[in-house]
Amino acid sequence: MALALLIGIWAAVCGFRWIPSYMLPSPGAVFRAFISEFPFLMRQAKITVIEAALGLVLGIVLAFIFASLMDRFTALYKALYPLLVITQTIPTIAIAPLLVLWMGYEMQPKIALVVLTTFFPITVALLDGYKSVDPDAVSLLQSMGAGKFKIFRYLKLPSSLPYFFSGLKISTSYAIVAAVIAEWLGGFRGLGVYMTKVKKAYAFDKMFAVIILIIIISLLLMLLVSLASRLLTPWLQAKQKQ
């Protein structure tokens, strides 16, 4: 509804020529560009999606390793947490060209940038999740004879899943954007590279078409994450049904 209204205003603004069309292309023009460029866009999108997905998966794996070790060893937590925060304060625009310098123009630096941006929210979410566990529940498992591993397996890991998915939703929304930025700042293929080209050509209708494609891809990925979340945390749905 809000979306339809937005497009309506956009069409009106262009239709009455309040803003010249070379500055803001009309929805129709964007749609035509989207259709005419579609096969090419898809090929570029494939690259970007692969980078984002690989980066996200690696980010998840790293987050699990970091968070679990940091939860297990307090010294590690104290040593690593400030470092993790620092990695998030480095501007993406500054680090991306460096990554290209170190890793070349292919996929590696893009994946690295996606990992850097996605693993932090997941790590923090997992750490919070592990901490959220009731100490009395831990004692109860110990009274049943559970060791550290079983406490992790039966209590900490499942209780942290809802937290994990909150973190993952944030990270997923960053993943595509991070891949695009990395491509924009140095590469041969992908939606980001395409964007630099249409920008240089002042083809704003095509620019808008890419932006819309990026939005669609991000939304699809988010949808995938919420499906996974529904599948893996059935008890939260049970609560909603009540």
Added chain:
Amino acid sequence: MNILDNAPLLEVRGVSKSFGGNTIIKNINLTLNEGELVCLLGQSGTGKSTLFHVIAGLYMPDEGQVLLRGEEITGKPGKISYMLQKDLLFPHLTILDNTALGLLIRGEKKADARAKAAKEFSKFGLEGCEKRYPVQLSGGMCQRAALLRTYLASQGIALLDEPFSALDTLTKSAMHRWYLNVMREISLSTLFITHDIDEAVLLSDRVYIMGNNPGEITTEIRIDSPKPRPDDFTLTEEFLQYKRLLVEKLR
């Protein structure tokens, strides 16, 4: 004849525990016999929960021993489980998996553990709840499930730490009646912490009264009224006499 056959089910011998120079419990001696319900009655902060942690093997006492059927289990968890006022059911597990938890931890196969737990569901009035999650059950039902979990995890002994104190009065008295029945049926022996004098008189075969600072057992009182006790037991002269006695001893 094994000499251990005469040993009480659970025996606590001279247990003391202090934290950071503060003696929390001092020289606790108590026994729990097969089929008995014994209450530990005292104000909050008398170290009753600390004692439970020692019995469950989670704390190593500074002095003393815990014996289960004559065998020393001091500081060894995994033998006796307990239940608190909070049900501590895991929200991410179904009721069936929650109740089977102790068996799973002990290393039984998932299918076996589930089958064993499922067999007990009707006795505990939980039939039909197997596949539900704790959020879908009422407080009383959750306590039943927690009790079943404790029963399956601790081989005949239940340590209960104010298990019914979060329930409303009506649910609570229904749970009392229910508990006494189920205990008889499954021959469960119970050590029960409470600060509720009525609850102690109503349920117990014996009551240990704990005093404050440090937590010490000051008196042991036997409640001789035969079981099962009538529904209106709390209104009888006998009940009031015991209550008066306990109030006096608690001072």
